[in-house]
Amino acid sequence: MRRLFYKGKLADTIEITGADAHHLMHVMRARPGQQILVVDDENQVGRMEMTAFREDAVTLALKEHLDADTESPIELVLAQCLLKSDKMDWVVQKAVELGAVGVIPVRSRNCVVRYDAKKAAARCVRWQKIADEAAKQCGRTALLQVSPVVGLSDFLAAEHKAGDALIFFYENENEQTLKRCLGSVTAKRIVLLVGPEGGFSLDEAQEVEQAGGRSVTLGPRILRAETAALAAVTAVQYDLGDLS
Template identity: 65%
Template sequence: MRRLFYKGILADTIEIGGADAHHLMHVMRAEPGQKVIVVDDENQVARMEMTAFTSDTVTMKLVERLDADTESPIRLVLAVCLLKADKMDFVVQKAVELGVNCIVPVASHNCVVRYDSKKAAQRQQRWQKIADEAAKQCGRTALVEVRPIEPLQKFLCHAWYEDDMDSEFLFCYENEQNVSVRECLQRTTSERYLLLIGPEGGFTLEEAEAVIKAGGQSVTLGPRILRAETAAIAGLSIVQFEKGDLGS
C-alpha cells in the first residue's frame, strides 16, 4: 500500500497537496475509496481513504490508526565521502533501508568527483528525493535528512556528537588492523552512532589524524579491501545488528 509523509498532525480529515497529490492523481490514477498509509510529523501512522480531489489536492479521511513504528532504537548518522554518482545513489537508498537518521555527504582529498556549488545543490536534491522514496518503500515512520555536501574539515568542526546524547564516532579506516567495528561496539552503551566512510581512494594520513583528533575511533571491517559503497553498507549493518534492530 502506498505510503505518504504528511506535513502536519493526523486528524479525522486531512488534505494532501504538492508532489504527493500529483503522484496520486496523475501517476497512480487514484480514485475515491482507495486507501493509503499516511505518516505525520509526530511519526503517527494511519490508514486513510481518499474521498475527494481538486486540481492540486487530495482529501482523505481517517480509517484506522496503526501501531507501526519501524524506527531503530538507536540514532545513526552516516557520513560518507563522495562517490561516483550511481554509487552514491545506491548508498543513500540502502542507508535509509538500514535505518539511518541522517546522511552527510563529505568532500575529502581523494574523492573522485568534484562539484561546483550549483551541481552540489542539485546532487543534494537528488539524494534527498532518493532518500524520501526509499523511506516510503521500506515502511519508515520518519524521513531521513540528506545534508548539503561539506568539506571534511568543516564536517569535523561540527558538534555531531557533543550534545547531551551519549555518542560514538567510528570511522572505517583501511590502515586500522587492531580494532574491529564489533569489538568497539561491544564495549559501548551509546545511544547514537556516527559512522564515517572514506572515498574510493581512502583517507590521507593527515585526514585520518584529523578525524582521530576530532574524537573518531578508527575501526576495521575485516582483512579484505572493500569498495567504499560496500564498506558503508557493511558498517551500517554491523552497527544495527549489534546495537539496533537488524535481525531482532
C-alpha cells in the first residue's frame, strides 16, 4: 500500500496537496474508495481512504490508526564526503533504507566533484527527493533530512554538535576497530564521517581528531567510499540499532 508523508497531524479528514496530490490523481489515477497509508509529523501512521478529488487536492478519511513505528532507537547521521557520478544518490537512498535520520554532504580536499553554490543547492534538492521517495518505499515513519553541502572545517565547527559521538573511517587506522569503538559509545546521536574516493589527507584526519572524532578501521581491505558508507551504517545499526 502506498505511503505518503503529511505535514501536519492526522485527523478524521485531511487534504493532500502539491506533488503528492498530483501523483495520486495523474500518475496513480486514484479513485474514491482506494486506500493509502499516511504518516504525519508526529510519526503516527493511519490507513486512510480517498473520498474526494479537486483540481489540486485529494481528501482523505481516516479508517484506523496503525502501530507501525519503524524508526531505529539510535539517532544515526551519515556525513558523507561528496562522491562523483550518481554514487551520492545511491548512498542517500541506502542510508534511508538502513534507518539513518540525516545525511550531511561534506566537501573535503580529495573530493573529485566540485560544485558552485547554485549546483550544490540543486544537488541537495535532488538528494532530498531521493530520500523522501526511499522513505515511502521502505516504510519509514520519519523522513531523513539532507543538509546543505558544507566544508569539512565548517562541519566540524557547526554540524558536529557537542555530545555527539563522531566516528570517522580512515584507511591509515590499523588498530581501533568500529566494534571496539562502539563499545564505549554512550551518546544518543552518532555521526559517521566517511571520506571521498581519495580518502582523507593526513591534515584532515588530524583536524577531525582534534575536533573529538575517533578514527576506526573497517578491516584489512580498502573499500570504495560508497561501500564504506553502507558497511558503516549497517554495522552500527547491527551493534546498537534495530538490525540485531
